[in-house]
Structures are given as C-alpha cells and as structure tokens.
Amino acid sequence: xxxxxxxxxxxxxxxxxxxxxxxxxxxxxxxxxxxxxxxxxxxxxxxxxxxxxxxxxxxxxxxxxxxxxxxxxxxxxxxxxxxxxxxxxxxxxxxxxxxxxxxxxxxxxxxxxxxxxxxxxxxxxxxxxxxxxxxxxxxxxxxxxxxxxxxxxxxxxxxxxxxxxxxxxxxxxxxxxxxxxxxxxxxxxxxxxxxxxxxxxxxxxxxxxxxxxxxxxxxxxxxxxxxxxxxxxxxxxxxxxxxxxxxxxxxxxxxxxxxxxxxxxxxxxxxxxxxxxxxxxxxxxxxxxxxxxxxxxxxxxxxxxxxxxxxxxxxxxxxxxxxxxxxxxxxxxxxxxxxxxxxxxxxxxxx
Amino acid sequence: xxxxxxxxxxxxxxxxxxxxxxxxxxxxxxxxxxxxxxxxxxxxxxxxxxxxxxxxxxxxxxxxxxxxxxxxxxxxxxxxxxxxxxxxxxxxxxxxxxxxxxxxxxxxxxxxxxxxxxxxxxxxxxxxxxxxxxxxxxxxxxxxxxxxxxxxxxxxxxxxxxxxxxxxxxxxxxxxxxxxxxxxxxxxxxxxxxxxxxxxxxxxxxxxxxxxxxxxxxxxxxxxxxxxxxxxxxxxxxxxxxxxxxxxxxxxxxxxxxxxxxxxxxxxxxxxxxxxxxxxxxxxxxxxxxxxxxxxxxxxxxxxxxxxxxxxxxxxxxxxxxxxxxxxxxxxxxxxxxxxxxxxxxxxxxxxxxxxxxxxxxxxxxxxxxxxxxxxxxxxxxxxxxxxxxxxxxxxxxxxxxxxxxxxxxxxxxxxxxxxxxxxxxxxxxxxxxxxxxxxxxxxxxxxxxxxxxxxxxxxxxxxxxxxxxxx
Numbered sequence: 001x002x003x004x005x006x007x008x009x010x011x012x013x014x015x016x017x018x019x020x021x022x023x024x025x026x027x028x029x030x031x032x033x034x035x036x037x038x039x040x041x042x043x044x045x046x047x048x049x050x051x052x053x054x055x056x057x058x059x060x061x062x063x064x065x066x067x068x069x070x071x072x073x074x075x076x077x078x079x080x081x082x083x084x085x086x087x088x089x090x091x092x093x094x095x096x097x098x099x100x101x102x103x104x105x106x107x108x109x110x111x112x113x114x115x116x117x118x119x120x121x122x123x124x125x126x127x128x129x130x131x132x133x134x135x136x137x138x139x140x141x142x143x144x145x146x147x148x149x150x151x152x153x154x155x156x157x158x159x160x161x162x163x164x165x166x167x168x169x170x171x172x173x174x175x176x177x178x179x180x181x182x183x184x185x186x187x188x189x190x191x192x193x194x195x196x197x198x199x200x201x202x203x204x205x206x207x208x209x210x211x212x213x214x215x216x217x218x219x220x221x222x223x224x225x226x227x228x229x230x231x232x233x234x235x236x237x238x239x240x241x242x243x244x245x246x247x248x249x250x251x252x253x254x255x256x257x258x259x260x261x262x263x264x265x266x267x268x269x270x271x272x273x274x275x276x277x278x279x280x281x282x283x284x285x286x287x288x289x290x291x292x293x294x295x296x297x298x299x300x301x302x303x304x305x306x307x308x309x310x311x312x313x314x315x316x317x318x319x320x321x322x323x324x325x326x327x328x329x330x331x332x333x334x335x336x337x338x339x340x341x342x343x344x345x346x347x348x349x350x351x
Numbered sequence: 352x353x354x355x356x357x358x359x360x361x362x363x364x365x366x367x368x369x370x371x372x373x374x375x376x377x378x379x380x381x382x383x384x385x386x387x388x389x390x391x392x393x394x395x396x397x398x399x400x401x402x403x404x405x406x407x408x409x410x411x412x413x414x415x416x417x418x419x420x421x422x423x424x425x426x427x428x429x430x431x432x433x434x435x436x437x438x439x440x441x442x443x444x445x446x447x448x449x450x451x452x453x454x455x456x457x458x459x460x461x462x463x464x465x466x467x468x469x470x471x472x473x474x475x476x477x478x479x480x481x482x483x484x485x486x487x488x489x490x491x492x493x494x495x496x497x498x499x500x501x502x503x504x505x506x507x508x509x510x511x512x513x514x515x516x517x518x519x520x521x522x523x524x525x526x527x528x529x530x531x532x533x534x535x536x537x538x539x540x541x542x543x544x545x546x547x548x549x550x551x552x553x554x555x556x557x558x559x560x561x562x563x564x565x566x567x568x569x570x571x572x573x574x575x576x577x578x579x580x581x582x583x584x585x586x587x588x589x590x591x592x593x594x595x596x597x598x599x600x601x602x603x604x605x606x607x608x609x610x611x612x613x614x615x616x617x618x619x620x621x622x623x624x625x626x627x628x629x630x631x632x633x634x635x636x637x638x639x640x641x642x643x644x645x646x647x648x649x650x651x652x653x654x655x656x657x658x659x660x661x662x663x664x665x666x667x668x669x670x671x672x673x674x675x676x677x678x679x680x681x682x683x684x685x686x687x688x689x690x691x692x693x694x695x696x697x698x699x700x701x702x703x704x705x706x707x708x709x710x711x712x713x714x715x716x717x718x719x720x721x722x723x724x725x726x727x728x729x730x731x732x733x734x735x736x737x738x739x740x741x742x743x744x745x746x747x748x749x750x751x752x753x754x755x756x757x758x759x760x761x762x763x764x765x766x767x768x769x770x771x772x773x774x775x776x777x778x779x780x781x782x783x784x785x786x787x788x789x790x791x792x793x794x795x796x797x798x799x800x801x802x803x804x805x806x807x808x809x810x811x812x813x814x815x816x817x818x819x820x821x822x823x
Contacts, residue, residue: 054383058402061359062422073384091570125603132601141569141606146593152559153594156566163522163548163572183590186559193554271384277362279395292384342474348604349638351662 072100077297081244148181177208238266353438485746498679525577561587578614596639624795648678653688699727717813
C-alpha cells in the first residue's frame with residue numbers, strides 16, 4: 001500500500017492550525033479541505049477496507065471464515081482519517097472490530113484475510129483469528145476480544161513511550177459499548193494524572209451489539225466522558241474524513257506536546273450487524289438506508305473527486321479495479337494457503 | 352468470467368436455510384453492497400449482499416425455496432462487458448466461480464470430520480523427559496560462598512534493586528510502592544535510589560494498572576507490578592489472563608509480555624475470607640503463565656531476578672507471614688535460581704513430602720517430628736508451580752515409594768491434586784500407598800482465631816498423613 005498521504009502528519013497539523021474549533025454535529029463540515037492527492041488516497045484506503053470487508057462477509061457465508069466476524073463497513077472514515085493525522089511510529093490498538101485498523105496501518109490484506117480463514121500465512125499463523133492480530137512492524141497492537149481491555153493496554157503503550165522519552169502517541173480505539181466499562185475510567189484517570197500521550201478514539205456507531213446508546217448510557221455524549229478527569233473531548237462527524245483528519249491532528253498534537261490524553265467521539269455508523277450472525281432487528285431498515293445514501297464516507301469523497309476535483313470517472317474505475325484485484329488476490333491466498341502445521345499447536349505458549 | 356452467488360451461512364453451524372425473496376430480478380445491474388435477496392433460518396432473516404459488480408444474469412433458486420444448502424449457487428452475475436445471456440447459460444458448475452476450489456475443499460471438510468492437514472490425532476505435547484532428570488539445586492550456590500542472613504522482605508527488595516540497576520527497562524508500579532515504601536515495606540528505599548519515574552505509585556485501580564503494565568510490557572518495558580495482595584488481583588485477573596498470558600500465542604509468537612505480577616498471597620493472620628485466598632492453583636491452570644511461589648529468602652531473591660528477566664508473564668506469589676523470616680542468602684553479585692526447577696530441601700528415604708511456599712513450614716516441622724519416630728522424610732520444595740518440575744518429584748517418589756503433598760490452598764483442583772495426578776501417571780508402579788494430601792479446608796477462611804487455625808493445614812495432619820502412607 002502506498003503510504004504517502006498517511007505519513008503526512010506535518011501537513012495535517014499545519015492545516016489543522018488554520019481550522020476553527022467547532023462543534024461537529026452539523027453535517028456541513030467546515031474542516032479544512034483535503035488536497036486532491038489526499039482525497040484520492042483517502043478514497044483508495046477506505047475503498048480497500050470496504051471491499052475487503054465485503055469479501056470477508058462473503059467468505060464467512062461460504063464457511064471459509066469461522067467463529068466471530070465483525071465488519072467495519074460504514075466506519076471507514078474514522079480509522080483512515082486518524083491515520084492521515086498520525087505519523088510513523090504512532091501506535092494503534094483497538095477492540096474486536098479491527099480489520100479496518102489493520103489495513104489502515106498498512107498491514108498486508110493477504111495476511112489479514114489468511115488469519116480470518118485460519119491459515120498458516122495469517123498474521124498470527126492462524127492462531128488468533130479475526131479479533132487477534134498484531135504487527136509490531138506497523139505499530140499495531142491488536143485486535144483484542146475483551147470489550148474495553150484495549151483501553152488500559154493502549155494507555156500502557158503510551159506510558160512506555162513517555163518512559164522512554166519518545167514522542168509517539170498511542171491511538172486507542174473503542175466503541176460506545178466499551179465506553180461503559182470501568183477500566184476505561186481507571187485508564188482515563190491514570191492517563192490524565194501522568195499526562196500520557198494517548199488519544200482515545202470512541203467509535204460511536206450507535207449500537208453496542210443490539211443495545212442502542214440511549215438504552216445503555218446515562219451520558220450519551222461520549223466526548224464528555226473525560227470531564228471529571230479534565231480530559232478534553234470533542235464530537236466529530238466520523239462519516240466525514242476531513243473532519244476526522246482535522247480533529248485527529250489537533251488531538252494528536254495535544255497528546256504529543258505533553259498535554260496528556262484527548263478524547264475524540266467519532267459519530268459513525270455500521271451498516272452491517274454487530275457480527276455476521278446478527279439480523280439487526282433492533283433498528284429500522286430505513287435508518288440504515290438513510291445513512292448509506294446520505295452520509296456514506298466513501299461516497300462523500302467520491303462525489304468531491306468527480307465534482308470539484310474533476311477527476312474523470314474512469315480514473316476512479318481504475319482505482320476500483322485495482323482494489324478489487326488486491327482483495328481478490330488476498331482471497332485467493334487466504335483460500336489456498338495451507339492450515340498451520342499441527343506442530344504449531346504447541347508453539348508460542350512461552351518465549 | 353461469470354460469478355456464482357452462493358447461499359451464505361449466517362453462522363458456522365448453519366447448514367441450510369430458506370431463500371425467502373429476491374429483491375433484484377434477472378437483468379438488473381448490481382454493485383457491491385446491494386441487497387440481492389433475503390434468506391431465513393429458524394433464528395433470523397438476513398440479507399444477501401452483492402460483493403461483485405455486474406448484471407444479475409440468472410436466478411438459479413427462486414423465491415420461497417426451503418432447505419437450500421449452504422454454498423449452493425443461487426444466482427449468476429455477469430461481470431461488466433460480459434454477455435449476459437451467455438453467462439446465464441453457464442450454470443453453476445460450468446461457470447467456475449472465483450474461489451471455486453474453496454467450495455470443493457469446503458465440502459470435503461464438512462463431510463469428513465477432519466480433512467484438515469492435521470489428520471485425526473492431535474500431535475503429542477513436547478516430550479516430557481522421565482524421572483531420570485531430577486534437578487540438583489546444590490549447584491546453584493558455589494561451594495564456599497559466604498551466606499548472609501536476610502529476611503524475605505529484604506531479599507525481594509534486593510532482587511528488584513539489582514535488576515533495576517542492570518536494566519533501565521525494569522520499573523516497579525503498584526499501590527504505595529514509592530512514597531509509603533511499600534504496604535509491607537518490600538519496596539523500601541527503591542524510590543530513593545531510582546526515583547519516581549521508575550518506582551510508580553498508582554491509584555487504587557488494580558484492573559487499570561495491571562492492564563497498563565501489560566501494555567507497557569507489549570511495548571518492550573519490563574514492569575514489576577505489585578499487588579498489595581493477590582486478593583485484589585481478582586479485579587485485574589482479566590488483564591493477567593486474557594491479555595498477558597494469551598497474547599503471545601494469539602499473535603503467533605510476535606507479541607510477548609515480559610511482566611512480573613508479585614505480592615503477598617494466601618492466608619496472613621486473622622484477615623478473613625476476602626484477604627486470605629491462595630491463588631496458586633488458579634494461575635497454575637493457565638498456559639502462557641509461569642507461577643512461582645518460593646519459600647526461602649535465597650529462592651525468593653534468585654527466582655524474582657529470573658522472573659524479571661523472563662520474557663513471559665510470571666506470577667510471583669509471596670506470603671505476608673514469611674516476609675519477616677530470615678534465611679541464609681548467598682553473597683554473590685548475580686545470584687539467580689531457574690524458574691521451573693524444584694529443590695530437595697531435606698533428604699530422606701522413607702516418604703516424599705512435596706510442598707511449596709508457606710506449605711513448606713508444615714512439611715519441615717513434620718519431618719522433624721517424623722525423624723523422632725524413625726521415619727526419614729525427603730522434602731521437595733517445588734518453588735515453581737508452573738511449569739512444575741515433575742522429574743524431581745518423581746525421582747524422589749521412585750526412591751521412597753510414598754508421597755504426601757501439602758498446600759494451604761483449597762483441596763478441589765488444587766496444586767496437590769495436580770501433584771497426586773502426576774505421581775499416579777508417572778510413578779504408579781513405584782507407589783506403595785496412595786498419594787496423601789494435606790490442604791486448607793474446603794471453607795472460606797474464618798476470622799475467629801480458633802476457626803482460622805482449624806481451616807489451615809497443621810503439622811499434626813502432615814505427620815499423620817506421612818505415617819498413614821508408611822502404614823505406621
């Protein structure tokens with residue numbers, strides 16, 4: 001994957017300074033525009049996640065992927081925008097809905113998909129599965145299956161950066177469901193107390209499995225969840241990659257400069273059920289259709305590329321087919337790669 | 352090439368379902384994400400989405416069809432530029448779909464129970480060497496080494512201080528470890544020598560700081576996390592087991608967790624059920640953890656140093672009652688004791704008594720009593736519970752033919768139950784009597800002094816058990 005736009009941390013912070021602070025509930029974003037190249041990169045990175053996840057869903061349906069499989073479709077702008085705002089060396093950690101984060105950090109789609117199918121060439125040699133993948137090289141620390149557990153872990157990664165005197169920031173993602181776990185607040189307290197370089201990205205996709213935010217949360221504005229620890233927070237339109245990138249750059253700069261943690265609540269939406277076996281009866285079909293038609297993060301970028309950037313449609317078609325090729329190759333690999341050798345049963349228990 | 356749309360499974364256990372309704376019709380153009388059809392199982396209604404772009408060339412299975420097997424082609428999509436009529440003729444078999452081989456492989460997998468490369472028998476665990484490999488701990492201290500009487504409290508502190516001097520990545524964190532100098536004074540003077548960056552007072556937030564420590568370890572530091580008592584680690588056990596112990600395996604060997612969780616464990620004195628639990632058996636149940644429970648000050652020091660250097664998570668179980676007891680500790684620049692090796696604490700030919708941690712106090716006193724009656728007990732101090740040094744135990748049992756296992760923890764699924772099992776499995780033919788166990792009683796620890804005493808093992812019980820297996 002090309003990483004030019006992803007590594008443009010300095011450019012992002014520059015434009016961020018020019019941006020005005022705002023509340024982000026309004027759909028009309030006044031976040032600084034992306035350049036044409038950035039828009040193209042964002043389109044490409046988000047489309048890769050979308051197509052990869054659709055393929056995962058299909059392969060799950062074919063029985064090639066087992067167990068649990070949580071798709072990221074609809075939420076692509078969050079992780080891609082945050083990666084655009086981060087710089088090389090910044091760490092990423094998340095929960096179980098993690099395929100998008102892996103691809104956005106530049107992990108190889110073949111290795112990710114082969115892990116989903118439980119094959120030898122998967123990132124965890126087939127021993128972790130959908131929710132448990134890691135790449136030290138890409139500073140991706142998982143992939144954690146216990147809701148909320150990644151929050152103290154990410155805080156600890158930030159602690160280690162500060163301990164070593166490094167200037168990296170740990171982007172710690174969790175959902176609106178995890179935001180009600182006690183260990184999140186234990187982490188907030190320590191992160192604020194010790195001014196740790198961590199950005200908490202709360203991906204509010206409105207439903208914790210089947211329970212809507214309003215049925216689970218006494219305070220539904222998650223950006224306020226750090227108030228009693230003096231952690232600043234903001235709500236961000238998580239469907240608009242420009243807004244995500246801009247807010248992300250500011251939050252990361254805050255953490256990197258030694259000011260301590262920052263909370264970004266990303267207002268986003270998942271189109272698919274919680275997992276593959278979720279018929280999503282807790283919401284109306286209209287709600288899903290409306291989000292897809294009016295706020296789709298990829299469609300927003302596509303419209304701008306075709307409109308104001310005057311990119312010919314055939315250029316985008318080329319991107320589409322390039323992405324399709326990457327995903328199909330990954331699917332081929334993940335289907336044909338052998339299962340792990342039986343002897344792997346007994347390896348990697350202890351170093 | 353035309354693409355088959357297959358009947359999807361909603362879960363790994365679904366084998367068939369009902370094709371309820373088509374939402375697209377033949378000739379419609381479709382793109383990824385479009386809902387093609389609805390399918391039903393006994394549990395739910397789900398939508399089949401298109402993954403590919405093209406034209407719905409042919410519907411192979413119509414509306415309202417029951418019992419459609421998973422992976423049956425239900426429609427054909429012609430890709431852009433393909434002749435729709437030609438594609439529709441293709442039929443499910445002629446049109447080799449992408450991933451077609453996968454379906455066949457899959458069919459094979461579901462029909463035969465284990466068509467995977469593993470075959471039907473799981474591979475054996477790495478061979479466990481038999482009892483000829485008894486460990487000789489007498490080599491750990493060179494002859495003529497000066498021995499200095501040291502309390503366990505000081506030995507543990509010295510171990511941490513030496514490792515912190517040796518490795519900048521080592522730091523200590525926990526409640527009251529710095530300014531207060533340790534709730535039990537185990538971290539005394541560490542703050543003065545190493546400063547607040549490396550001796551970190553935490554809020555009372557076990558789940559949080561255990562997880563924070565694990566994250567720091569993932570990132571390459573070597574945290575020593577003190578729990579004021581292991582009873583409080585119950586708040587943190589998810590991070591210890593799900594995050595620290597399992598991640599190396601789940602990452603295919605990429606992400607290790609070099610961390611030590613240490614603190615007092617088990618009964619102290621009159622602190623009742625919530626502050627008296629012995630967790631040796633709990634943690635020893637978990638692959639991915641090492642569990643250490645020393646008795647002497649020398650072992651406490653040497654094992655803690657090894658634990659801090661170990662690339663894996665180590666549970667280091669101390670005992671409040673033992674903190675103040677003195678033992679000779681070798682005066683060496685760098686004294687370590689290997690994890691996973693037992694020590695013969697007393698030699699004898701008549702009966703083997705196996706114990707660890709504070710359980711050793713009963714074993715030692717019982718051996719003295721037994722000697723008065725002419726029974727010479729051999730005492731094995733396990734020192735490490737996991738991995739357990741069966742070899743040293745088995746070698747002793749092969750010599751004595753009799754075994755008593757002693758622990759303060761509960762009897763069911765306890766560490767002594769594991770010892771008894773291993774002796775039965777590996778030295779059955781050498782046993783002259785069933786293995787006997789002396790454990791804490793199967794009750795929450797009571798507060799009243801007399802009841803507490805009754806709940807704990809006693810020297811008399813060990814003596815009695817040893818005599819019973821000797822038929823005396």
